[in-house]
Amino acid sequence: xxxxxxxxxxxxxxxxxxxxxxxxxxxxxxxxxxxxxxxxxxxxxxxxxxxxxxxxxxxxxxxxxxxxxxxxxxxxxxxxxxxxxxxxxxxxxxxxxxxxxxxxxxxxxxxxxxxxxxxxxxxxxxxxxxxxxxxxxxxxxxxxxxxxxxxxxxxxxxxxxxxxxxxxxxxxxxxxxxxxxxxxxxxxxxxxxxxxxxxxxxxxxxxxxxxxxxxxxxxxxxxxxxxxxxxxxxxxxxxxxxxxxxxxxxxxxxxxxxxxxxxxxxxxxxxxxxxxxxxxxxxxxxxxxxxxxxxxxxxxxxxxxxxxxxxxxxxxxxxxxxxxxxxxxxxxxxxxxxxxxxxxxxxxxxxxxxxxxxxxxxxxxxxxxxxxxxxxxxxxxxxxxxxxxxxxxxxxxxxxxxxxxxxxxxxxxxxxx
Numbered sequence: 001x002x003x004x005x006x007x008x009x010x011x012x013x014x015x016x017x018x019x020x021x022x023x024x025x026x027x028x029x030x031x032x033x034x035x036x037x038x039x040x041x042x043x044x045x046x047x048x049x050x051x052x053x054x055x056x057x058x059x060x061x062x063x064x065x066x067x068x069x070x071x072x073x074x075x076x077x078x079x080x081x082x083x084x085x086x087x088x089x090x091x092x093x094x095x096x097x098x099x100x101x102x103x104x105x106x107x108x109x110x111x112x113x114x115x116x117x118x119x120x121x122x123x124x125x126x127x128x129x130x131x132x133x134x135x136x137x138x139x140x141x142x143x144x145x146x147x148x149x150x151x152x153x154x155x156x157x158x159x160x161x162x163x164x165x166x167x168x169x170x171x172x173x174x175x176x177x178x179x180x181x182x183x184x185x186x187x188x189x190x191x192x193x194x195x196x197x198x199x200x201x202x203x204x205x206x207x208x209x210x211x212x213x214x215x216x217x218x219x220x221x222x223x224x225x226x227x228x229x230x231x232x233x234x235x236x237x238x239x240x241x242x243x244x245x246x247x248x249x250x251x252x253x254x255x256x257x258x259x260x261x262x263x264x265x266x267x268x269x270x271x272x273x274x275x276x277x278x279x280x281x282x283x284x285x286x287x288x289x290x291x292x293x294x295x296x297x298x299x300x301x302x303x304x305x306x307x308x309x310x311x312x313x314x315x316x317x318x319x320x321x322x323x324x325x326x327x328x329x330x331x332x333x334x335x336x337x338x339x340x341x342x343x344x345x346x347x348x349x350x351x352x353x354x355x356x357x358x359x360x361x362x363x364x365x366x367x368x369x370x371x372x373x374x375x376x377x378x379x380x381x382x383x384x385x386x387x388x389x390x391x392x393x394x395x396x397x398x399x400x401x402x403x404x405x406x407x408x409x410x411x412x413x414x415x416x417x
Contacts, residue, residue: 001042002040002041002042002093002282002283003040003041003042004041004042004043004044005033005035005041005042005043005077006019006021006032006033006042006043006044006074006075006077007019007044008044008045008046008074008278010098010101010104010106010109010278013050013051014046014050014072014204015204019032019033020032020204020206020207021072021073021074021075021204021206021256021258022073022075022076022204022205022206022256023069023070023071023072023073023202023203023204023223024198024203024204024205024217024220024221024222024223025165025167025168025173025220025221025222025223025227025229025231026167026168026173026205026208026216026219026220026221027167027168027169027170027173027249027250027254028208028212028216029076029167029205029206029207029208029216029220029254030076030206030207030208031075031076031077031078031252031254032075032076032077032206032207033077033078034077034078034079034080034252035077035078035079035080035285036079036080036081037079037080037081037082037285037286037287038284038285038286039284039285040093040282040283040284041077041282041283042280042281042282042283043074043075043077043257043280043281043282043283044074044098044278044279044280045072045074045161045257045258045259045260045278045279045280045281046072046074046106046258046278047072047106047107047108047112047259047260047276047277047278048070048071048072048162048163048258048259048276049065049066049069049070049072049276050069050072051105051106051107052065052066052069053065053107053113053115053135053276054105055105055107055111055113055137056137056413057137057149057410057413058135058413058415059115059133059134059135059412059413059414059415060133060415061135062115062116062117062118062133062134062135062272062415063118063121063132063133063415063416063417064121065115065117065121065122065272066202067121067122068199068201068202069202069204070223070224071162071163071223071224071232071258071259072204072258073163073223073256073257073258073259074256074257074258075254075255075256075257076167076206076252076254076255076256077254077255077256078251078252078253078254078255079252079253079255079285079287080252081287082248082251082252082253082287083248083251083289084169084248084249084250084251085248085290085291085292085293086248086253086287086288086289086290086291086292087245087246087247087248087287087288087291087292087295087297088166088245088246088247088248088253088255088285088286088287089243089244089245089285089286089287089288090164090243090244090245090246090255090283090284090285091242091243091283091284091285091286092160092161092238092239092240092241092242092243092244092281092282092283092306093240093282093283093284094240094280094281094282095159095160095161095239095240095260095279095280095281095282096159096279096280097109097110097112097140097159097262097277097278097279098277098278098279098280099279099280102140106278107276107277107278108260108277108278108279109278110139110140111137111138111139111140111277112137112138112140112145112261112262112275112276112277113135113136113137113138113272113275113276114135114136114138114270114272114273114274114275114276114361114364114365115133115134115135115136115270115271115272115276116130116132116133116134116135116270116271116272116357116360116361116364116412117133117270117271117272118131118132118133118415118417119131119132119191119192119417120191120192120417121133121417122192122271122272123191123192123271124269124270124271124272124273125267125269125270125271125273125339125342126269126270126339126342126343126346126360127192128325129343129346129356130270130356130357130360131417132414132415132416132417133414133415133416133417134357134360134361134412134413134414134415135149135412135413136149136150136358136361136365136412137149138262138263138275138365140157140262143156143157143159143310144156144157145157145262145263145275145365148409148410149358149361149409149410149411149412149413150354150358150361150362150365150412151406151407151408151409152392152393152394152406152407153362153366153391153392153393154391154393155263155310155366155367155388155390155391156263156310156367157262157263157275157310158236158237158239158261158263158264158309158310158367159239159240159260159261159262159263159279160235160236160237160238160239160242160260160261160264160306161238161257161258161259161260161261161281162232162233162234162258162259162260162261162264162268162274163223163230163231163232163233163234163256163257163258163259164230164231164233164238164244164246164255164256164257165227165229165230165231165246165255165256165301166229166230166246166247166248166249166250166253166254166255166256167229167249167250167253167254167255167256168221168227168228168229168249168250169249169250172228172229172249173219173220173221176221176227177197177198177219177221180195180196180197181195181197183195184197195225196222196224196225197222198217198218198219198220198221198222199222200214200217200218203216203217203220205217205220228247228249228298228299228300229246229247229249229301230244230246230301232259233301234259234261234264234267234268234274235303236261236263236264236265236266236268236274236367237305237306237309238303238305238306239305239306239307239308239309240306240307240308241305241306241307241308242303242304242305242306243303243304244301244302244303244304245288245291245295245297245301245302245303246301247292247297247298247299247300247301248287248292253287255285257281257283259276260276260277260278260279260281261274261275261276261277262274262275262276262277263275263365263366263367264364264365264367265363265364265365265366265367265368265369265370266368266369266370266385267338267342267370268364269342269360269363269364270360270361270363270364272364273363273364273365274364274365275365309367310367310388312367312388312389312390312391313390314388314389314390315369315386315387315388315389316386316387316389316396316397317384317385317386317387318341318342318344318345318348318384318385318387319341319344319373319382319383319384320336320337320338320339320340320341320342320343320344320382320383320384320385321337321340321380321381321382322334322336322337322340322379322380322381323336323340323380324336325340325343329379329380330379331378331379332375332376332378332379332380332381333381334372334375334381334383336381337372337380337381337382337383338370338372338383338385340383341370341383341384341385342360342363342385345359345363345385345387346359346360346363349362349396351403352394352396352403352404352405352406353403353404353405353406353407353408354406354408355408355411355412357411357412357414358408358411358412361412363385363387366387366388366391367388367391368385368386368387368388369385369386370383370384370385370386371383371384371385371386394406
């Protein structure tokens with residue numbers, strides 16, 4: 001086993017550990033450990049809410065989820081010799097649930113969860129259709145996930161970290177806050193908000209000195225969106241075997257990781273659309289000196305996907321175009337097209353007896369594929385969503401015999417916003 005440089009004790013909260021991570025981005029958050037180029041090491045991660053979501057049949061915890069506290073990130077880890085302008089090379093050697101703990105109160109101890117977040121507390125990709133909170137618990141058996149809340153499906157997990165990234169420079173952080181603040185100002189009362197400004201309350205800043213905490217907390221960026229440093233990209237294909245090239249903005253790169261997922265569909269469409277869990281991840285790191293200029297990687301990470309994805313060969317697919325539900329034509333709106341494709345898939349699955357919420361939770365958690373299939377033919381873009389047929393315990397294809405009817409069981413727990 002690689003050297004464990006960030007251990008977590010499952011009996012203690014994230015803030016009460018030997019080493020304390022962070023939940024904001026700021027260049028002054030000091031590294032908790034230093035590694036060398038060429039090193040291999042293991043990191044433990046806590047799921048993004050640190051145990052606030054529990055294994056039960058209620059969605060009240062999702063309704064009241066403490067969004068200001070996320071994400072609970074392990075790190076930062078400095079890489080010796082890394083300097084601004086370099087590329088940090090990160091190889092994912094292995095990733096999985098909490099080691100040797102197949103039962104317990106924390107997500108990752110034999111189970112994980114997916115949530116539809118209420119419009120008033122985070123929202124989601126289809127929040128206009130699904131404004132309330134719902135939850136699904138998924139049980140792990142090896143690499144397979146099943147749920148008492150979404151019956152008659154099972155699938156192989158596509159285990160990956162939702163969030164990895166390097167620390168921003170002071171200049172880059174200021175640019176984030178300026179541009180996102182300007183966006184918020186265009187509609188400051190929008191629900192859900194257009195962006196998340198710095199929030200000092202519940203800021204976890206690792207080893208920042210007490211004398212600097214108030215200032216840093218007022219400047220530090222929330223971890224919710226992806227940005228130039230990588231961050232919360234939620235790319236389901238960053239699995240075992242992946243290599244990522246991150247731009248370096250500060251000395252040491254100060255790399256952090258968290259938000260592990262047992263599985264996820266493209267887009268993580270319910271906002272908490274993955275199967276959230278705590279666990280471990282093994283890394284190998286290296287540095288390409290001057291790589292940002294050499295390869296033109298100035299404001300994005302590039303990656304080579306992993307080679308351990310589940311191999312599904314048959315799919316049922318749904319398309320959508322850039323026309324709103326009330327018939328308004330939009331010009332080449334690819335995101336709207338993907339929303340419509342997902343809604344068409346939801347509507348189709350309800351014909352087999354699933355509730356719309358069960359279908360939506362499934363699309364967030366299962367390894368569906370989303371594609372922008374046509375973005376040039378004015379005025380309609382076309383997006384498609386592909387669902388593996390093998391995840392169902394029945395034939396999900398249209399047939400003359402009509403749709404099989406599932407026993408939806410207890411259904412997905414619901415909490416009204």
